[in-house]
Amino acid sequence: MLKISHKQIVLLLVIAMGAIISVGMVHAQDDGSDCSVDVSSDVEPQDNSDVSFAIILPNARGDRSFIDSAAAGAERAIAELGVEGTIIETAGVQEHDAAVRRAVQDEPDLVITIAVDESIISEIVEEFPDQKFAAQETFFTEIPDVDNLALFNILTHENSYLAGIAAGMLSRTGIVGAVGGGDFPGINLFIQGYEEGVLSVCPDCTVLRSYVGGSNPFSDPVRAKELALSMYADGADILFQVAGRSGEGVLEAANETGNFAIGVDSNQDDTFPGTVIVSAMKRVDNAVFSFVESMVNDTYTPGTTNVGLAEGFAGLSWDDGICSRTFDENGPEDLVEKLPAVREAIAEAREGILSGDIVVTNVLFEEFDSGD
Amino acid sequence: MLKRLQIVGGHAAIPLFAVLLGLVVGSFFVFLAGANPIQVYDQLFCEGFGSRGCETFDDLLIVEAENDDGELETHFAPFYGERGHGMAIVLEKATPLILTALAATIAFKAGMFSIGMDGQLVLGALMAGFLGYWIPDQIYAATGVADFEAASSVMRTVMHIVVPTLAISAAMIVGAIYSWFAGFLKVKLNVNVLISTIILNAIAVQFVGYMINFPLRADFNNIARTRAIDDSAWLVPFTRGLFSEIEWFRGSRTGVGIIIALIAAFVIWFYLWRSTSGYEQRMTSGSSLFARFSGIATEKAALRAMLISGALSGLAGAIMILGVERRIVDGFASSGTGFDGVLVAILARESIAGIVLVAMFFAGLQQGAINLQFGDLPRQLGGIIIALIILFSAMENFFRETMSRIRHRIAPDAMTQTSDDAVPVESG
Missing domain, CATH: 3.40.50.2300 (Response regulator)
Structure with missing residues (x-):
């Protein structure tokens, strides 16, 4: 007979628990928010199984x-x-x-x-x-x-410009900021556009920048949260996150401190309703x-x-129909009141960009081959 | 002879049993994730060690695959290399594991529980990556040749020998010095090696991360990286050089590195088990006081072991950069290859032949785990299974005791026999 002591039982239980948690994480991957693009059922599924x-x-x-x-x-x-x-x-x-x-x-x-x-x-x-x-x-x-x-x-410089207009018009403190994954053109493309957007409507505003960096710039929410907290402490009240999963930390910091944030890439308005004002969408x-x-x-x-913006691959979450009004429903009154004016300004700027009257700096092709 | 076979069998039985147990317990989690364990394990081993067309365990030996005419052909799987073979990637991934596991073993066998391989590896890699373009730059500047393409064939040959040799040597020296430092702290100031090497690892990883991100950063790509090494410093992989015709290697960047690693394994075996210095350091590890009273300079032996250990780790880093990556990309420093080497050394129970086998097994499992996704299975499952196998392998003593207890109960007379087996056998 094998004698198993209490210690061994406890050890086995701990191992089992650890493993169950890991498996739980396997399952937890697919918690898509309601706002994710749902597969529309009216489209006939085609059969191209040879591709x-x-x-x-x-x-x-x-x-x-x-x-x-x-x-x-x-x-x-x-x-x-x-x-x-x-x-x-x-x-x-x-x-x-x-x-x-x-x-x-x-x-x-x-x-x-x-x-x-x-x-x-x-x-x-x-x-x-x-x-x-x-x-x-x-x-x-x-x-x-x-x-x-x-x-x-x-x-994404042009839609970031539009998001910047929202930030510039809604900021109460006159200080806004951006948290990027790392200091390189692919990210600065967003931030530069955002900064120009803010300054176009609020020339006296200050735009702070910080970068997550480190060995895992796009999946380090803890570090991004610390950065965001210190920027909020410095008086910023709206932060634009351009940092992938790290950005979740920025949104969380905004929620905790009662400040605001702007989402990126996907529609993140629903992650913290009333905190995320709008998202600069990049339709990957x-x-x-x-x-x-x-x-x-x-x-x-x-x-x-x-x-980019003209082709519909970059835009704002507000362009979307169904769940593009989260902030209107959950945001504080004084900001919600301003939203119609903000939308008007954004629509104007969009026209200006598309017609070529407004030129937003594209930092990406200062460094890289544009292929043209 | 029979006795020796029995001993070897006894040594192999417990790791095999651990693997089996890991798979059995792992299947519980596979069920939880809603997959079929048999399918997961087939996929895991085929992706890791199999050839094209490998679908089940049997296919690891004999595989049937369609030829160009759509007919089924039977092949002996280990030699069937159409579209590349899994083992070729295993060789590529196992190279640094073998070297860092050797590094760990050397240190352990001197009574130094150093796990500083990771830090020494990344520093060696940084050195090799930097010299890989810096030395050729100096040569081109001195001779007025524009680049490698423009050089004469004699100059190319000379550079192809000199540049990698210098870069690798420098990497080994850097690793050795860094490792020696931990040894020095232990010998002179009695600082715990485990703690000092953990700290030194952290410093090295942060330092290399800084160097890649700032002083040595080549361009403004999304991911920070250093300049690519010059072609003269490149340890050309088999697919592009020697064996470019052999389909078996396709898709893998295995090169001369694996040969260096195997030679290193033999040299280390000889050093540990056949040389006086090796004997001295094993004595130091066995009983430091006894060794000192027998007239062995234990401090010297321990420091020598740390130097060799660091040099091997530096070599691993150099080969990863000069043979595989060709530049250091941010994230390389924190990928933890050195730690995997320590793990391999522990699982191989400090046997040199065991290290080579375990490193390959480990590399194949890791690759198979990542590639589980090609069968629409979550990659995290592979991680869990690997962790379980390691866990059960580490429970060696528990199994040994349980087995001998069971044997006692079945045949009490065999007591003397089993106690004999329990003595660790010192062999390569």
Whole structure:
């Protein structure tokens, strides 16, 4: 007979509990908010099971922002277009290369990469000339001259400008801020546009900036929260988060201190109703969907595509119908009163941008090859 | 001979039993996640160690795959390399694990519980990554040649030998010095090695992160990174050099690194078990006082072990950069390869042959876990299964005692036999 002591039983229970929690986390991935784009049922599901794709996500899902948006696009493509799709999560940069190579091994029609580093992409597209690639959020100092790579850049300086107008008009203290993932053009594109938007309606306003940085800039909510708390303590009352999952920390800090925040990438207005004023949307989901669609329609073209506000790939959550009025219902009265005026100003600015009267600085292509 | 076989069998039985137990307990969690354990394990091992067309355990040995005409062909799986083989990636991933596990073993065998491999590895990587473009720059500037393409073939050959050698040596020296520091603190000031190496790791990781993000940052890419190393410093992978025709290696960046790692394993085995210095340091680990009274310079032996340990970790970092990554990207420093090496060393019970096997097993499981997603299974399941296998492997003594207790109950006469087995056997 095996004699098991109390200590051993306790140890086993602790192990079991730990493991159950981990499994719980496996399940907890799919807590999409109500505002996520739902798969519309009126679209006839097509059958394109001979078309296949694989998508490599730069980090685990669950940021309720950039990565979830990309995954949602892939899921929508699988559901609506009836294609075969594989969604691959990675745990950071060190896994990207192996994941892309493994995806190529299955020889899908298209390999989609999201925010995978330039050096990895340019090496792999040359190594596998017969495999078609589509890259979203990879910026090149020099775009490789190959015909199996489609690049897609969503330019977000203009919609960030619109979000900046909201911040500038709604700020009570005259101090607003932005928390970015890291200090580089892909993020400063948002922040620069935002800053210009704020100053266009409130020339005396101060715009603070801070960056999460560190070894995990886009999934470090704790650090982002600390940054946000100190900025709120410095008198800022509206913060724009441009930091993926780290940004959840900013939203939380806003909620805790009774201040306000602006969401990014996905519609985050509902994460903390009454705290998140508006979200600067970047429709990565539509980009992913259009990649897959191009395979189905046989319209895949290598080269670079730059889209933004005009093409509908960047915008504000307020543009959306159903759940775009969360702040109107939950926000404090003095700010809600101002909202119609804010919307009017934004509509005006939007027209100005589209007609070319207002030019927002694009810091991205000061550093990178625009492909034009 | 039979006795020896019995001992080896006894050594292998418990790790195998631990793996099996890990899989059995793991299947409980697989059920919780709503998947089929058999399917998960097939996928885990096929993705890790299998060839194309591998779907079940049997396919790891004999695999059937469609050829270009759509006919089924039977292949001997380990040699079937169409579209690349899982083992080729295992070799790539196992290289740094073998080297850091050797580093850990050397330190443990001198009675120093150093887990500083991670810090030494990232510092070595930084050194190699920096020299990988800095030395060629100096050479080009001195000779007036524009770049590697423009150099003459003689110059290329010379540079291909000199630059990596210098970069690797520098990385090993940096690792060795950093490791020696922890040893020095222990020997002279009696600072606990475990604690000092944990702290030194943190310092090294932060320092390398800073260097990548600020002084050595090459451009304004989304992810901070250093400049790519020059082609002359590149330890060209097999797929692009020696064996470019062999499909087996496709998709993997295995290169000369794995050969260096295996040579290092042999050298370390020789040093530990066949040399006087190795004997001295093992004595130091076994009983420090006894060793000192026998006339062994224990402090020197311990410091020497730490130097070798650090050099091996630095070598691992250099190979990862010069052979695989070709530049240091932010996030490399905190990926924890050095810790995995310590884990491998502990699981291999400090046996050199065991390290090579366990490192490959570990690398394959890790890769398989990530690739579970290609069968629409959550990757976290793989992590749980690996953790369980490690946990059960670490319970070695518990199993050993339980087994001998059971054996006693079945055949009390065999008592003398079992106590004999329980003596750890010192062999490579």
